Amino acid sequence: MLAQNFHSFTTNAMGATAVVALHAAILCFMVAALMAVAALFQPRRMRMLWAECVGGAGAAALGTYFIARFSEAGTEPFSNLFEVINLAALCVALTCFAIARVRKLKTLAAFAFPGIAVIFVVNLLFADSAAQGRASSGLLVVHVVLTLMSYGLFFMAAIAAVMFLLQERALKKHRDPAVIRDFPPLESLRRLVNTCILTGLPLLTLGLGLGFVAMSDQGWEAILRNPKIPPSVVLWGVLLLAAAGRWTGRLHGRRHLYMVLAGFALVLMTFVGLGVWSRSQATAPQQQEVR
Amino acid sequence: MQRYVVLGVNHKFAPLEVRERLAYPERKLPGALKQLREGLPCDEAVLLSTCNRVEVYAFADAADARDRLIAALAADHGMKPDYLESLCYFHRGRDAVEHVLRVCGGLDSLVLGETQILSQVKRAYLLAQSEGATGKQLNGLFHKAFHVAKRLHSETAIGQGQVSISSVAVRFVRRIFDDLGSKTALLIGAGEVGELTLTYLREAGIGRVVVVSRSLERAKEIAERYKGDAVPVNLLEDYLPAADVVITQTAAEDRILSKAQFAKSQRARGYAPVFVLDLAVPRDVEEAAAELDGVFLYNVDDLEQVVAENAEERSRELDKCAAIVRSEADEFLAGFQTYAAAPLITELREKAIAVKNAELDRVFAKYPEMPEDQRRELAAFSERLVNKLLHPQIQGIKDQAARGDTESIRRLALALGIDKAVPPAPPSPQEEAARKTGD
Secondary structure, three states: OHHHHHHHHHHHHOOHHHHHHHHHHHHHHHHHHHHHHHHHHOOOOOOHHHHHHHHHHHHHHHHHHHHHHHHHHOOHHHHEHHHHHHHHHHHHHHHHHHHHHHOOOOOHHHHHHHHHHHHHHHHHHOHHHHHHOEOOOHHHHHHHHHHHHHHHHHHHHHHHHHHHHHHHHHHHOOOOOHHHOOOOOHHHHHHHHHHHHHHHHHHHHHHHHHHHHHHHHHOHHHHHHOOOHHHHHHHHHHHHHHHHHHHHOOOOHHHHHHHHHHHHHHHHHHHHHHHHHHHHHHHHHHHHHHO | OOOEEEEEEEOOOOOHHHHHHHOOOHHHHHHHHHHHHHHOOEEEEEEEEOOOEEEEEEEEOOOOHHHHHHHHHHHHHOOOHHHHHHHOEEEEOHHHHHHHHHHHOOOOOOOOOOOHHHHHHHHHHHHHHHOOOOOHHHHHHHHHHHHHHHHHHHHOOOOOOOOOHHHHHHHHHHHHOOOHHHOEEEEEOOOHHHHHHHHHHHHHOOOEEEEEEOOHHHHHHHHHHOOOEEEEHHHHHHHHHHOOEEEEOOOOOOOOEOHHHHHHHHHHHOOOOEEEEEOOOOOOEOHHHHHOOOEEEEEHHHHHHHHHHHHHHHHOOHHHHHHHHHHHHHHHHHHHHHHHOHHHHHHHHHHHHHHHHHHHHHHHHHOOOOOHHHHHHHHHHHHHHHHHHHHHHHHHHHHHHHHOOHHHHHHHHHHOOOHHHOOOOOOOHHHHHHHHHOO
């Protein structure tokens, strides 16, 4: 059903090059996710570099997809939720590659690629309804891009936080399990979390601000009725508290990281929940018509 | 194959005093190698001398290679040959080949799977090469051994996980800090393991070392060795917040560092992580300090448990390693045996080609008016005939060589009158045993 839904949607909505590139990208990221997880647990049989190469091919295919889409449909990809989520997947992949290189986090791909694969699956599930979501102005497009970039950074922060918590627990319990032997040191992970939060928070602030400005003509009531806004504001508040708590020294150790994870869980809930909600909203009138 | 020989002493069979006496300083190695080659005699030999083993690898014809090597080594170190004989081991042929592969792979080392031995063997081999003491036989063997070592470490977990308390401690430190150059290690008290851990930390690049001891003189003495600072014990609490790694090994009967002291220190550090290694018995650090955020407290038992787990993990890989060594030795020996038949094959071909050329010359002399194209055709015909007649014989020789059936090859060479291409047969293990017992 998932494949059928996606196939019918893509073949109707876009050109052949874009369809092939998108299929290739999804396939590459699925394979890369499996390879990266295998490399994490069986480092002697599978190398993370191979998974990164396949993931790189996926990112290249996704880049080709956007080039094809821009050339055939202009800026339309920015105004369509389905495409914007694909853009988010590309942002996450590129951020993962950049952070893995700069911070020398060999195992990051094992967390990032499955995450990207999940983004694709969720997007495929709601391909039809997501394609109906539209961004109407340039400000809104900038808002979407900035918000997605901040979400990408929070995603990395969440991955680093999970790795930190696993590593810290093993060290506290005096264990040396093979699975986490190649994890980066706690100090690097901690710095990565802080960098992601401190970079993502201004982006999210700016993104939310632009979103409010872009929607101001619809009135505050319409803004407050938008289901994405309350969780986004709460996420902003949670991460601001986490950053402030860390900066003042009142929030430290595991509690700070739990807060970061809670923030990311909120992002997931916002998107997945919204997908389900918009799908049910879209199907309800149809069912009524059938009756 | 039987000409590959290994004689040596190692940590399993000889006590440290004997190994110390037998060890060669690096500057003496070229001279010793020359003497050993003359004593055997042989063209190819490699001499390895480390703190855990002294071994001679050679490719020699002598049936009494063992006695000659023992005599040469004993004479070189002023020892009685009988005494040395009781402590050393000798391998010949396949056993020798497998031994070299095992040594390079760290399977024969005190710390199973360690890689230091590989670089030591490589150094010994390069030295022998520079002295002109290696040829086709030992080059082939050592290149195979280096390849096997790489395989063992990439395909098995034989080198995974540290197996000494100090190295495990440093591994944990590395899992906490990424830039050791900006970190401070604080050594409290003086003890062998503590100092060894400090040595490892210095090698890993720790930035600053501070030594605290009841006796300032003693602290200064240790600090000087590690290029650090000495601090009197009454200033310990002042220095605690600056320390990222704390190693304590005092003889105090009570705890010298409490949870409250660490709590205060952690507040001052902004809860940055600190690794505390308590090597003292009875312990120096209050156990509850481990509950604090950022404090990673380890004692001897914790580390020994990890060491034991790692050692067990490595030893579980031994069967896999043995299978790799066996298959690689099989492959090497099959190649070597085929290679050993090469002189016979060359001689056989040369002899057949000489007969063919002589016959062609006779025909061409008898028919001088034969046109050039017919001469070429006749030459090509004779060439094909020789190749087709020789092919099954050469293949048979190669097969016999691969099976190690040297006796058949020898008999064939004798029958063909080209026995000079085949080396003399080495003594079988039974013959050598009989010779040793004087039967």
